[in-house]
Amino acid sequence: MKHKIPVEWMQRYESEAFARETACSGPLGAAYTPEATTFRLWTPLAEAVSVDLYPHGNGGGRPEVHPMERDAQGVWSITLPGDQNGRYYTYTVQIDGKTQETGDPYAVAAGVNGLRSMVLDLDAAAPAGWQDDRRPDIPPQKRVVWEVSVRDFSQDAASGVRPDWRGKFLAFTQPGTTLCGDGTHPTCLNYLQQLGVGYVQIMPMYDFGSVDEAKPLTKQYNWGYDPINFNVPEGSYSTDPYHGEVRIRECRTMIQALHKAGIGVIMDVVYNHTYRHENVLNHVMPGYFFRENEDGSYSDGSGCSNEFASERPMARRYLIDSVLYWAKEYHLDGFRFDLMEIYDVETMNLLRAALDELPGGESILMYGEPWKGGPSVLQQPAANKDALSLLDDRIGVFCDNTRDAIKGHCFYAREAGYVNGRPDMFPEIRAAVTAWCCSDALPEHAPGQIVSYVSAHDNYTLWDKLLLVRTDHPDYNVFDPAVLAENRLAAGIYLTCMGIPFLQAGEEFARTKKGEDNSYASSALLNQLDWKRTAACPGLVEYYRGLIGLRNAFPRLSAPDPDTPRAVRFLPVEAPLVGWVLPAGPERAAWKALCVFYNPLAETRVVSLPEGRWKLLSDGTTSALWQGESTVCTGEFSLPSCSAVIFGLL
Known part of the structure; x- marks a missing residue:
């Protein structure tokens, strides 16, 4: 049975009158001071709203209920005197005669599994020295991005990370780690510093729903592309998911440690869909934040049963507010947008402009996947490759043209590319060198808008893909010299192409997932970085390291201006x-x-x-x-x- 909303609600949401009458630019969420906390919730459809206070972030207990008052734009609010820091809360919202208890869409802290929001003094949830943390200065020639999951980074016992920090934010803060503590082969942060990458792109680290924070982390696994609370860090990556301030402090500590090492942090953001239809956005405004088909059923451009309606004024505001919040409160250096084609061009350009207004905001990177997961009802120009000339020239896209030309189509295991059996792809390789700026394949754009890569968390690892093209029965743990040569050539191409180079963590030591092309819910063992492979094929690691350093020594290769490609x-x-x-x-x-x-x-x-x-x-x-x-x-x-x-x- 399809989830639907009344067609008349959908028509109302789309009307200019509704947008004009309900537009709200004032603060939303729980605004804390030691003297009082003001709760504000935007829900114009509601007939009654209360805020319910709890002493604990998990289930049980009778709430302290406080009815709220509505203003002309549909914002319900109440100010409660006294210091509310550390108290958990929900809203009870009545719409169309039905009552629903829900978390706060604007929550910045939450209890275990994110079901109850939390009032928090954010300054008290900062690590020592946080006020002095600054985004590192990373010039274009050092913009090489290394993508990893918090979990995968340190889950391996051989990582040398202390046991209680494995798979956690704090693993990024432990200095000097080596393989099994051998003192010779660097791992984790120690390894990243020696590899020389400019940024670490963290796979979803907001509060997601597919992992139960109340259960041991070792018994479950998921990448986390299923948001629950967009503005709250994931609790399973903290050492204590029950106390909301811990995950915030430890997430900030991770970012602080990477910054101290001169490495920027890019956040993988997933506003394109939610974990399920029953979510905080739908609880407070059923259907408003998501696109619908003509019959009121949800459009599914994400392939995850719903898609975010970025073109609606308050949905657009929510997305922009959320990104700005992470940029300001977590000092993030960039944002990678999942399924960016689901967002409209105007929203993305407005977001770019809003980031630019922050202190140092012009240095914050923005790029995303220029595709979607299924048919969408979006009518406005979508943020995809065809819209490159409409997007701000500092909004980039992953270039699947380059990816597939180098090593073969990502969805077809046996299809070869230039490095592994299709030398006739040389015209595409020539186009990739200049970031497709001198090709008719893409509209006019700047080279800095192209993210050049051959592997990411989706699809086969580069090593697995190369083996699957070469043989029907690969042995993923044998370092075949011919496959190593193909791997080096693939890296040698995209790391000398214009644009921003990007690699999946472990690509540089022949990361394998044993031929699994979609490991989002596979075992932690399959997904984790196998740090022993760094010692097993050191030549490949050094090859990547040398290319990254070489690129840094020749800045024009990374010049973002549109004139440089014509100099090739x-x-x-x-x-x-x-x-x-x-x-x-x-x-x-x-x-x-x-x-x-x-x-x-x-x-x-x-x-x-x-x-x-x-x-x-x-x-x-x-x-x-x-x-x-x-x-x-x-x-x-x-x-x-x-x-x-x-x-x-x-």
Whole structure:
């Protein structure tokens, strides 16, 4: 049976009169001071509302009930004197004669499993020195993003993280961890600092519903793309989910530790749908925050049974308020939007402008998936690849064109790409080099709008994909030299493409999920980073590390302006080879120009270098040659099979 709302409600929500009469710009949620707390809830349909106070965040207990009063815009409010810090609350809302107890959509703290909201002095839930925490200055050339789940990062006992912090926020704060405590092979934060990435993208860390916070974490697993409370950190990632202030303090401590290490933090935000139809948004305004079909049933552009109506004024305000809240109160450095095609272009541009108004807000990254999970009824221009020219040029998209050209289609396990059996994809690889700015495949855009990648949490890991193309019966734990070469070539391509490079955590040590392409609810063992693989294939880790450092040494490769791609000169090499040169820009660079060749073939190929003396920076196997004395080349060079070879002009 489909969930539906009355068609007349839907028509009312869509009317200009309703938007005009119910528009609210004042504060919402629980506004705390030591002297009093004011509760405000926007619910114009309600006939009666009360706030119910509890001493505890879990079930049981009789509430202290306080009826609230309505204003002209449909905001119900009450001010309760005295210090309410630490008290839990719900709202009881009566709509169309039906009564529902619910949490607060604007809650910033909650009890176990997020069922009861919490009044909290946010300043008291800050770690020591939080007031001095600042977003690190990360120039474009250091914008390499490493994506990981809080859980996956440290669940492995070999991570060296203390047992009570494994799978928790605090695992990111433990310095000096090594593999099984061997003192030699870095793990976790220690590893990230040595790898050299600029940002860590954290998979959902807001309060989600698929993990029961009251049960041991080791007995359950989920990625968390199922929001309960959009503005509350997930309790299962804290050391104490029962006291709402703990998860906030520990989440901030994680961010603080990454900032201290010079690493930015990007939050994966999922406003495109909720965990279920019965949620805080629907409890206070049934159907308003979600799009409906003509018969009143929910549109399902998310593939998760509902989709967020970002174009409706108060839904748009909610999304923007939430992102700004995380940016201000958690000092976040960026936001990655799940299924961004569900959002309308106007909302995303308004959000970009709102972030820019924050102190240092222009440095906050914004990008997302430019697709959706199913048919949507959205009528306005959607935030997808076709709308790149309509979006602010600092709103980016994941580029599946680059991803699939390099290693094959993400949904078809046996379909090859340029590095693993389809050398005829070389025209797409050439387009990827310039972030598709010189191609008709995408509308006009800036290179900084393109996120170049070959693997993320969705679909097969890069290692698994390469093995599945090569053999029907892969052994995922054998480091086949031919597959390692394909892996290096894939990395050598996207880490030398313009735009923002992005990688799934562990891609650089051949992360495997044993061929599972959708592990969102698989075991923790399958999903966790296997830190022993860093010691098993150190050459691959060092290869990624060297490329990340090389990119940082040549800033023009990451220049966000739309003119830079036109400075790339492609060399007359025999197909399917790709060769190109980019002169250094106005910023200081280690070399006067960069020259790059890609060879996807199983045999060597001889190419002619442009005029000049070229230092060999990466030979396709070792990418850190640029760090010391190495070969200086002129004339011809023999490209190894299946390799990306990089030179710098002296």
